Amino acid sequence: MGKYWYETIAVAQRILTELLRRRRSLIFWIIFPISVLLLNGLILQERANLTTADAFANAAPPSLVGAALFFSCLGGSVATVVSEREHQTLKRLFISPLNGVSYFLGIFVAHTCIGIGQTLIVYAIAAWVGAPLNGSILLGILIILLSIVAYVGVGFILGTQFARRTEDVNALVATFGVPLLMLGGAFLPTQLFPELLLRIAEYNPIYHMIEALTGVSANGEELAAIAPHFWFLTGFAALMVFAGWLSYRHMVRLERRL
Amino acid sequence: MLRIENLNKSYRDRPVLQDLNLSIATGEIYGLLGPNGAGKTTTINLICNLLKPDSGRIEIGNQPVSEATKKLIGVAPQENLLYRSLTCRENLDFFARIYGLSRLERQKQVQACLAAVNLVERANSPAETLSGGMRRRLSMAIALVHQPKLVILDEPTTGLDIEARYEIWDLIRQLQEQGVTVLLTTHLLDEAERLCQRIGILKGGQLLVEGALEELRQRIPAKEIVVVNTPEEQRAIERGQQFGFTPRRYGSDLIFWIPEQLSLKEIFDCFVDIPLDSLSRQPVSLEHVYIEVTQSQNNIGFPLPAVIPDPWTEESSY
Numbered sequence: 001m002g003k004y005w006y007e008t009i010a011v012a013q014r015i016l017t018e019l020l021r022r023r024r025s026l027i028f029w030i031i032f033p034i035s036v037l038l039l040n041g042l043i044l045q046e047r048a049n050l051t052t053a054d055a056f057a058n059a060a061p062p063s064l065v066g067a068a069l070f071f072s073c074l075g076g077s078v079a080t081v082v083s084e085r086e087h088q089t090l091k092r093l094f095i096s097p098l099n100g101v102s103y104f105l106g107i108f109v110a111h112t113c114i115g116i117g118q119t120l121i122v123y124a125i126a127a128w129v130g131a132p133l134n135g136s137i138l139l140g141i142l143i144i145l146l147s148i149v150a151y152v153g154v155g156f157i158l159g160t161q162f163a164r165r166t167e168d169v170n171a172l173v174a175t176f177g178v179p180l181l182m183l184g185g186a187f188l189p190t191q192l193f194p195e196l197l198l199r200i201a202e203y204n205p206i207y208h209m210i211e212a213l214t215g216v217s218a219n220g221e222e223l224a225a226i227a228p229h230f231w232f233l234t235g236f237a238a239l240m241v242f243a244g245w246l247s248y249r250h251m252v253r254l255e256r257r258l
Numbered sequence: 259m260l261r262i263e264n265l266n267k268s269y270r271d272r273p274v275l276q277d278l279n280l281s282i283a284t285g286e287i288y289g290l291l292g293p294n295g296a297g298k299t300t301t302i303n304l305i306c307n308l309l310k311p312d313s314g315r316i317e318i319g320n321q322p323v324s325e326a327t328k329k330l331i332g333v334a335p336q337e338n339l340l341y342r343s344l345t346c347r348e349n350l351d352f353f354a355r356i357y358g359l360s361r362l363e364r365q366k367q368v369q370a371c372l373a374a375v376n377l378v379e380r381a382n383s384p385a386e387t388l389s390g391g392m393r394r395r396l397s398m399a400i401a402l403v404h405q406p407k408l409v410i411l412d413e414p415t416t417g418l419d420i421e422a423r424y425e426i427w428d429l430i431r432q433l434q435e436q437g438v439t440v441l442l443t444t445h446l447l448d449e450a451e452r453l454c455q456r457i458g459i460l461k462g463g464q465l466l467v468e469g470a471l472e473e474l475r476q477r478i479p480a481k482e483i484v485v486v487n488t489p490e491e492q493r494a495i496e497r498g499q500q501f502g503f504t505p506r507r508y509g510s511d512l513i514f515w516i517p518e519q520l521s522l523k524e525i526f527d528c529f530v531d532i533p534l535d536s537l538s539r540q541p542v543s544l545e546h547v548y549i550e551v552t553q554s555q556n557n558i559g560f561p562l563p564a565v566i567p568d569p570w571t572e573e574s575s576y
Contacts, residue, residue, distance in 0.1 A: 003358065010355035014341065014348075021343040021384065092339040092400070095306050096356045097328045257303045258335050258412065 004102050011098075011106020015080055016113060033068035033118045037125055040187070048189075053130035054218075058189075060126040061213035065147045066186025066206055068118040073111040073148050075173045077155025080107055082163045085255070094256050104248060108152045115148045123217075134220030140213060143230065146237045147209045153240025160244075160251035185210050205236040259284045259408055259439040260305070265314030267300055267463075274300045275463040278314070282456075284407075287430065287440040289454030291447070293552055297463040298443045302410055305441075306333060319407055329357060332406035336413045338397040342386035346377050346396050349385055350403050357404035371399040375429060391422025398429060409433060410441045415449060427453060447544045457544065459551045466551045474547045480504070480515030483542055484525055487535040488512070494532050501528045508549050 019026055037056070040063050045055035084090040093103065123133065133140075158172050182188065183197065184206025190198060201207040212229035215221040223230060265278040275297045282288040292298050303309040305316055307323050316323040318330050341349055350371055354364040372378045375395035380388060385396060394414065401409055411430065415423040430453055433440055444450055450457050451471055458468040467474060484503070488494045491512050495505045503514035516525070522539065529537070540546075 006358065007356060010352060014344070014352045017348060018341065018343045087342065088337055088339050089341060091335065092353075093356070094308055095328065095331075095333045095335075096353065097325060097358070098356045257308045258299055258306070258333075 004099060004105070007098055007102030008105040008109055011103055012109035012113065015107065015110035019110075019114070029072055029114060029118065030121060032071065033063055033122050034125060036067045036186075037063040037122050041126075041129070044189070051130075053132065055131075056126040056129050057131035057134070057218040058214060060122050060131060061217055062184075062186045062189075062210045064119055064122045065144065065209040065213050066181055066184050068122065069115050069144070069147055069151055070177060070181060070186070070206065071173070072114045072118060073151035074155045074158075074177065075169065076111050076114060077107050077152045078159040078163055078169050078172065079166065080110075081156060081159030082166055082169055085159075085251075086165055090255065091258055094252070095258070100248060100252060104156065104245065107156075108149065111152050111155075112145065112148050115144065119144055133217055135216035136222070139223060140216045143209065143212045143216060143233065146233050147213075150205060150209075150233065150237040150240045153237065153242075153244035156244030157240070157247045160247040180204055180206050183207065205233060208232040208236070259286075259319055260288075260441065261315075261317045262301070262305075263315045263317075265301075265304065265316065266312045267297075267304060267309065268312055273463055275304075275311075278460075278463070278465055280458060280465060280468070282408075282439055282441060284439055285434060285437045286456065287434050287442060287454045289450035289457040290441060290443045290460060291445075291450055291457060291548060292443075292460035296460040298460055299412070300463075301460070302333070302412060302441075302443070305408075305410065306331060329404060330407045331410060332401035332404065332408070333410045334394075334398045334401040334412065334414055336416065338385075338393045340385040340393060340396060340400075343384055345382045345384055346372060346388070346399075347381045349396060350399055353400045354403045359404060367403050367405065371403050374402065374432065375399040376425065389422075391418050391425065394418060394422065394426060395429070398426065402433070406438070408439045408441065410443075412443050413445065414442065415444070415446060423449070447548055451544045459548060461552050467547070471544060474544060475542050478515060478542050478546055478550065480517060480542055481519045482516050483540045483546060484514045484516055485536075485538045485540065486512050486514065486529065487537070488529075488532055489535070490532055494529060497529055497532060503528070506550075508546075508553075 019029075037059055040059035041052070041056040044050055044059050045052055048055065048058075050058070084093070127133065158176070159169075163169050163172050183201050184190075184204050185193075185201070186206065190201055190207065190211075193201060208229040212226045212233055215226040215229065260280070260282040262278055262280040265275050266273070267275040278297070278301065280288075280290075280301075290298050290301065300309065304311050305318070305323065307325060307328060318327045321327050321330070341352065344352065347368055350368040351364055354367055359367060369378075372381050375398060377392060377395060377399065380392060385393060388396065398411070398414065401411075414430070415426050418426065427449070430440060430442070442450070442454060454471070456468065456470055457474060458465050460466070467477065486494050486498075494512065498505050498514045502517055504517075506513050506515065525539070526537065
């Protein structure tokens with residue numbers, strides 16, 4: 001167990017150090033959630049006739065799990081895996097005694113740290129304009145963690161199966177990501193969706209992430225009230241971790257040689 | 259330190275290694291040579307437990323190859339494979355952690371490896387800012403950071419300038435002084451000549467010859483080699499044969515094995531009425547042995563002398 005922990009922290013620390021080293025990327029990861037939150041908050045305030053506090057309380061969940069975490073955790077984990085493949089550092093890891101589980105967990109931990117940082121930024125700004133944090137903080141954190149797990153799992157699937165070069169990442173994220181984000185309510189409240197789109201959205205995990213977190217943090221709801229969203233998210237996260245792991249194993253089988 | 263017995267490996271139906279037997283003693287530098295596709299990299303993959311053999315056995319330090327033996331091996335692959343935005347120190351520290359070194363061991367080993375590869379002054383420079391030679395040295399330092407018993411260097415100086423090559427060669431010699439076993443693959447035959455105690459030549463997945471450099475040289479029954487450049491090659495071949503020289507074709511070069519030491523005048527006298535563009539003498543080197551072993555079109559229709567085993571027509575006894 002100690003070996004896994006030791007290796008996981010080493011991988012996570014390496015990813016975070018690389019991010020710190022590329023200061024521009026770090027700054028962009030900070031600017032992105034702030035800009036999305038401000039835009040969502042201001043649009044809601046104006047068009048839904050809400051107070052600034054209520055508008056930002058409702059804007060924070062989609063800005064965070066629907067946009068910020070999507071790009072940092074899904075896009076980030078795809079980019080991490082693809083970069084390792086492209087620069088072949090993954091081969092160096094194959095030679096080493098690093099366990100695949102530790103590698104997966106290391107990427108998860110690193111992106112969790114980035115996600116936590118973005119969560120703090122989003123909710124700090126929301127709090128600064130007076131947005132209340134109504135529900136259980138623990139439940140909110142659990143929803144955010146499940147979202148990160150799901151995104152990293154999807155990132156592993158895309159990074160190991162569909163993207164071989166860094167250029168592929170943008171195309172992948174744009175093709176799969178942007179429609180899912182819109183359909184999930186990241187940029188537009190789902191209340192405005194027509195009936196048909198709303199039905200389709202119910203199969204979109206991002207919709208459930210946003211609804212679950214909005215229910216807890218903006219509306220102060222308990223687990224029972226958000227249960228359908230929460231359990232959908234839990235199931236999806238578990239499925240993505242499993243599928244991500246299988247995808248990783250498949251890639252290892254194909255690439256495990258010098 | 260390394261023992262390979264009856265190793266076989268195929269990719270689909272194509273045999274890549276056939277009954278490979280090889281052993282390397284502790285502290286030895288062993289050169290594994292061979293053309294591209296000979297099976298060198300597959301051998302390394304099998305030693306590193308990245309591939310499973312179809313049959314046969316590999317032991318490192320008397321342990322069968324497994325995930326556990328990975329800690330005994332340090333590999334510097336052909337490409338440097340570095341985290342480019344991390345500094346030299348961070349690259350080393352990361353791999354030291356992956357190999358399970360404690361914080362104190364890491365500090366000590368990272369510093370020692372930086373010093374060994376002469377990168378102390380660039381310890382805090384990102385890998386992407388290093389020159390090609392420095393990157394290669396860093397790659398070697400990563401292979402050494404966990405103090406492996408067996409170091410595998412896959413073409414360690416390919417693409418480097420001569421100064422950087424000398425630095426890498428010095429480092430390899432230092433490893434040997436410290437009792438580390440080195441398996442070196444290279445296409446640079448002078449590199450193998452300079453560094454290796456024993457050399458094996460692999461072709462088509464088979465180890466065709468193996469031995470110390472002098473033993474390999476003795477497989478060519480010549481005191482020296484003469485390279486002749488003439489527009490009348492056929493006459494030169496016939497003349498050479500009259501004097502007991504063995505003609506060979508190495509690429510576009512026509513060469514003769516000279517069975518006894520002759521002066522330059524004596525050699526010129528042999529080709530007296532043949533127009534020569536150039537004539538040069540060379541000692542028998544690993545390059546000549548390598549070409550004899552790996553190429554089958556050298557003998558210009560003349561059978562190989564009995565002294566050198568002909569790997570294309572009979573089973574090698576080495």
